[in-house]
Amino acid sequence: MSSNALAREPILVGHRQPITDGADYIESLRGRDLAVYLLGERVGEPVDHPVIRPSINAMAATYDLAIEDPELATAESAISGKRINRFLHITESADDVVMQNRMQRRLGQITGTCFQRCVGMDAFNSLYSVTFEADEAHGTEYHKRFKNFIRHCQELNLVVGGAMTDPKGDRSRGPVEQANPDLYTRIVERGDDGIVIRGAKAHQTGCVNSHWIVVMPTIRLRPEDEDYAVCAAIPVEDPGLSFIYGRQSCDTRAMEGGDIDVGNARFSGQEALIIIDDVFVPWNRVFLCGETEFVAPLVERFTAYHRRSYVCKTGVGDVLIGAAAAIADFNGVPNVSHVRDKLVEMTHLNETIYGAGIAASHESHQTAAGNWENDGLLANVCKHNVTRFPYEMGRLAQDLAGGLMVTEILSYPETVTVQHVVDDLRRNASVYADYNVQYIYVTKLDHSLAGVLRIRDLLLGGGETVLGDLIIKDTVTVGHLTPLQDLSDLLDRHRYLGLPVVNDEGRLVGVVRRAAVEEAIADADVIYMEPVVQADYTKGRVDEKDVEKGLTPVEYRVNLELLHQKAKRDAFVLHSLPRMDELTTDVDETRFGRYWVEAFNGVVMRMALLTLILGKAE
Ligand SMILES: Cc1cc2nc3c(=O)[nH]c(=O)nc-3n(C[C@H](O)[C@H](O)[C@H](O)COP(=O)(O)OP(=O)(O)OC[C@H]3O[C@@H](n4cnc5c(N)ncnc54)[C@H](O)[C@@H]3O)c2cc1C
Ligand code: SF4
Numbered sequence: 001m002s003s004n005a006l007a008r009e010p011i012l013v014g015h016r017q018p019i020t021d022g023a024d025y026i027e028s029l030r031g032r033d034l035a036v037y038l039l040g041e042r043v044g045e046p047v048d049h050p051v052i053r054p055s056i057n058a059m060a061a062t063y064d065l066a067i068e069d070p071e072l073a074t075a076e077s078a079i080s081g082k083r084i085n086r087f088l089h090i091t092e093s094a095d096d097v098v099m100q101n102r103m104q105r106r107l108g109q110i111t112g113t114c115f116q117r118c119v120g121m122d123a124f125n126s127l128y129s130v131t132f133e134a135d136e137a138h139g140t141e142y143h144k145r146f147k148n149f150i151r152h153c154q155e156l157n158l159v160v161g162g163a164m165t166d167p168k169g170d171r172s173r174g175p176v177e178q179a180n181p182d183l184y185t186r187i188v189e190r191g192d193d194g195i196v197i198r199g200a201k202a203h204q205t206g207c208v209n210s211h212w213i214v215v216m217p218t219i220r221l222r223p224e225d226e227d228y229a230v231c232a233a234i235p236v237e238d239p240g241l242s243f244i245y246g247r248q249s250c251d252t253r254a255m256e257g258g259d260i261d262v263g264n265a266r267f268s269g270q271e272a273l274i275i276i277d278d279v280f281v282p283w284n285r286v287f288l289c290g291e292t293e294f295v296a297p298l299v300e301r302f303t304a305y306h307r308r309s310y311v312c313k314t315g316v317g318d319v320l321i322g323a324a325a326a327i328a329d330f331n332g333v334p335n336v337s338h339v340r341d342k343l344v345e346m347t348h349l350n351e352t353i354y355g356a357g358i359a360a361s362h363e364s365h366q367t368a369a370g371n372w373e374n375d376g377l378l379a380n381v382c383k384h385n386v387t388r389f390p391y392e393m394g395r396l397a398q399d400l401a402g403g404l405m406v407t408e409i410l411s412y413p414e415t416v417t418v419q420h421v422v423d424d425l426r427r428n429a430s431v432y433a434d435y436n437v438q439y440i441y442v443t444k445l446d447h448s449l450a451g452v453l454r455i456r457d458l459l460l461g462g463g464e465t466v467l468g469d470l471i472i473k474d475t476v477t478v479g480h481l482t483p484l485q486d487l488s489d490l491l492d493r494h495r496y497l498g499l500p501v502v503n504d505e506g507r508l509v510g511v512v513r514r515a516a517v518e519e520a521i522a523d524a525d526v527i528y529m530e531p532v533v534q535a536d537y538t539k540g541r542v543d544e545k546d547v548e549k550g551l552t553p554v555e556y557r558v559n560l561e562l563l564h565q566k567a568k569r570d571a572f573v574l575h576s577l578p579r580m581d582e583l584t585t586d587v588d589e590t591r592f593g594r595y596w597v598e599a600f601n602g603v604v605m606r607m608a609l610l611t612l613i614l615g616k617a618e
Pocket of ligand 2: 115
């Protein structure tokens, strides 16, 4: 610790005017000379960094929403007597707690990511009641100080980060037992003017984009951990803070330029590791100092608030469901039953997350300090849902986006030789083992499809023969936006096992296999069957000249074995009846054979209709 750390002047946030909107907020972050490190280098101006800026845009959306929808994103504060941003509000009713969730879902919809401002909101509300109770027990003045700090943030409309998570080190040991005492943030010096604290805070959401961070302990403490029981507000531009920027998925795409395949280009989340290197905090910004017994309630309350704040993810879920539905529309399959089922399942998962979160908020109770705190058990249910359901939703969305097309295909230019291909196949045998190799797809120089090559023709070709001489050129292709129904029709007309998929420029982008269409059908709850060959029930199907003619192709016949192998356990078959060889009679007496019930109901319905028409019934 530097011995003169206590002599430092208290640092105050530079701006004096309330921040008005998103653009003004972005300007408020400039010129702070923060020590931010990203990809191993110190960042010049975070506001202009392509990886960081989208996270700032997401935070800015919390300001703009307050203007666009003040009912949702602002509240009247009893502390400052002003209408303030809801993220800075101390809840005054259960409705206030519920409104936080509604605002979070809306912001998730707007940004499609983490907008970062909730941690501070939840820290404000948990510390509000804990400081009150600490003062009641100890005669301290933490609550008064904390209210002054809240008023300051409300009046200037600032962003506050909640810094709880310590690096922790060996989890089986408490703070004082760690080999390195700084693994938990602690007080290293107490003086007349304030304290000096040291340590680090991990995974700090939105900290580089904040004006203040509020440091809090991370676990239940024992009396001997007194130095670790510290809560304090630190301005983000304090020179004792350094920020090691955490990575977001696909973040370097933002540095590559271009306007395609950039992910969520405008918005992103932010986490960083904060190093706290002997930071002086004047007493008026210290909100807990050694009262270890109040740490557990603080951690519990913060956790309870924040675990239902995760309804933010349902806003992101709305974006995902909307995107999946748009893709299904684009692919021409919005009404296909398995597509609808998946969208319904995604919605069910999303609303289950929201249901638990909003219920936790509705079940709020008033604390001794007067603010409102949500139900902890339901908040934990919300958190558990959030740790699972978004991943399942992502899987379903992926299925909808491209489940049918296989991109792992063997493709070579038409100018390469047979020997080259054979060598490549041998060299990469383990990679190609998972490929479903029926054909080799051969491309021209511009990557458009030149033709296909049967594996048999490849093996029979001479080693020096170029592929262009062996290929079948008049290849049937499908466009990448071909609707499922058209695809199914095409596969019916041509007996291929798969069809190459090309984009608008004729470039090969993948292959759609017949089996994939069958898999799509295997998702069905109800298998509705029609004959695929034109039925002429006045004649037998078997033509003496060609025994195959008039028969249903094998791959379209449904029998009990196939249903047992492929169909869902509770799926059933409907058929217009009479049937020929497309549906075998061994299905009749099984749970699948609902067509008899259907036929019986049809008779009853027809009889009823006839009775009505003939006026024999009322
Ligand atoms: C995206 C993101 C944003 C975040 N934002 C913030 C933020 O803004 N502010 C903030 O303060 N924190 C934030 N966090 C941190 C978050 O709260 C912590 O990650 C979380 O509390 C878990 O702590 P940890 O990472 O230290 O893991 P741990 O708590 O150490 O858990 C790791 C594993 O060890 C197990 N474990 C831990 N201790 C024990 C033990 N004693 N006995 C047995 N098993 C044990 C756990 O069950 C778990 O399986 C964020 C995290 C993420 C991922
Ligand atoms: S609740 Fe959601 S949006 Fe808010 S800080 Fe946490 S992850 Fe980000």
